[in-house]
Amino acid sequence: MYRLRNATRGYDWGSATEIQGFLGGTADPGRLAEVWMGTHELGPSTVEIDGAERSLTEVAGPLPLMMKILAADRPLSLQVHPNAQLARAGYAAENAAGIPLDAPHRSYKDPWHKPEMVYALTTFDTLVGFRPTAEILRVLDAVNTPLTRYLADELRLKPGFDGIVRILELVVSNPPSVGEVDEVVASCRSLVAQHVDVKRAYTTLLEVAEHFPRDPGLVLVLLLNRLTLQPGEAAFLGAGIIHAHLRGMCIEVMTSSDNVLRAGLTSKHVDPLGLVTCLERGMSRLARITPDVVGTETEVFAPEVEEFALAVTQVAASDAEGTALYGRGHRIALCTGGAVELVASDGSRLPLVRGDSVYVAPGDGLVRVIGTGEVAVAFAPSDETAAARLIDLV
Structure with a gap:
């Protein structure tokens, strides 16, 4: 370690x-x-x-x-x-x-x-990701400026992912003028003043506009899910x-x-x-990950990629033996709260407080976490990732 x-x-x-x-x-x-x-x-x-x-x-x-x-x-x-x-x-x-x-x-x-x-x-x-076509049209129709009417008409001609990408390309290849952007911002401000919003689209645009008041990218904010x-x-x-x-x-x-x-x-x-060029399909879905619970102390967030997953473990002083640091192979561990110790199989110990990070090598064997705190571990998933998880009855 x-x-x-x-x-x-x-x-x-x-x-x-x-x-x-x-x-x-x-x-x-x-x-x-x-x-x-x-x-x-x-x-x-x-x-x-x-x-x-x-x-x-x-x-x-x-x-x-x-x-x-x-x-x-x-x-x-x-x-x-x-x-x-x-x-x-x-x-x-x-x-x-x-x-x-x-x-x-x-x-x-x-x-x-x-x-x-x-x-x-x-x-x-x-x-993160595009809103569905129907939702984008509701957002644009209420804004009701010449620019948003044009984009909505174009999306109606070609709905779905390809059509959404097309109107994004129209905006980035021929950026709207400062006046057009100002009209969109003003319309969103008027809608919010009337307590009208479509899934936080207009309040989000106004928040971003505080930092980028006339950026053409503001128009694209209306197309995206807020999470x-x-x-x-x-x-x-x-x-x-x-x-x-x-x-x-x-x-x-x-x-x-x-x-x-x-x-x-x-x-x-x-x-x-x-x-x-880099945009890919499947973008309207939200991206939340539901973790697997392993034992009583570890949540494992494992998206469907080969290179990484994240395990977050909480330990308490009442458990004198602590718990095993999750994952195998090369790992990066970050203490996100409290004060803990990592104890390797050879007896070596490494104390951590919030903000401390550690590289754990494959040769370190079983590493235990003791103390009172929380440790996040990045690791490469294996076939055994999230094995022995607890399943609730439904």
């Missing part, structure tokens, strides 16, 4: 307090947005061995998964992550074009797809799913990738047509 030192990212949408408080005041000041735990080459974690700091990659090799702490005080960009085929092709094309890996206008930072899961640490609001996660709830965002986190702090677990295609609501590089 190795205690991790992790890279941080400060972006304009980050929080000046959330991550700092979570890490016990040890993080850098400023707007911290992310803490990276893993081996991605743009920000690998490090460990201390015999008094020397070494990259986690040297110890563990390249890990297929990455864990992040994310804190947002304002909306993130409208974005999509590519599937495996598009990631390989995009990465190769940008390499061939000689675009440096850390260039701000680069979209593909690695050749990997990027499905991801969010686990809420605070109330967490996000936009609110309470602490302890999780959602899965597969590759090709359009989304935009709004506010809150969460754990993200994902493949070890940093590939993002953006279409608006950002000061970063946008690639709207690249985003359209």
Whole structure:
């Protein structure tokens, strides 16, 4: 077991307090947005061995998964992550074009797809996936500006996923004028004043407009589902799913990738047509994950991907023996509350408080968690994931 030192990212949408408080005041000041735990080459974690700091990659090799702490005080960009085929092709094309890996206008930072899961640490609001056609039409019809009438007419001509993508492409390829965006915002403000809303579409647009008052991406906000996660709830965002986190702090677990295609609501590089290329079907469904309960202390959130799953275990001092740390193989463990100890099979012990993270190697054998607190563990699922779960009678 190795205690991790992790890279941080400060972006304009980050929080000046959330991550700092979570890490016990040890993080850098400023707007911290992310803490990276893993081996991605743009920000690998490090460990201390015999008094020397070494990259986690040297110890563990390249890990297929990455864990992040994310804190947002304002909306993130409208974005999509590519599937495996598009990631390989995009990465190769940008390499061939000689675009440096850390260039701000680069979209593909690695050749990997990027499905991801969010686990809420605070109330967490996000936009994820398209609304159904009928719901989008109700949203647009009530706004009733020339732009929204045009988009609604186009969607009626071609309903369903392909039609929704088509009107998104119309917006990003020929962005509406500032005046058209202002009309949409004004109409939404009038509707909210009349206590009219369609599943939080207009209030959401007004919240985003406070930060991006005339961004063409505001029109696209009307097309997307709003999802609110309470602490302890999780959602899965597969590759090709359009989304935009709004506010809150969460754990993200994902493949070890940093590939993002953006279409608006950002000061970063946008690639709207690249985003359209990455969109995939099945996007109107909500993304909540119902965990499996293992024993009495562990919830396992296991989306249908090979690279990662998340287990969250709560232990109490009344259980002197503690409980086994969930998962096998390479694991990244993060203490999300309280004070616990990880005890390896060789008797070595590692105390953790909230914000501390650890790499657990396959050779560490059975590791137990004791104390009073909560530990989240990112791991690669196996055939035995969530075995022996408790099933309630219905």
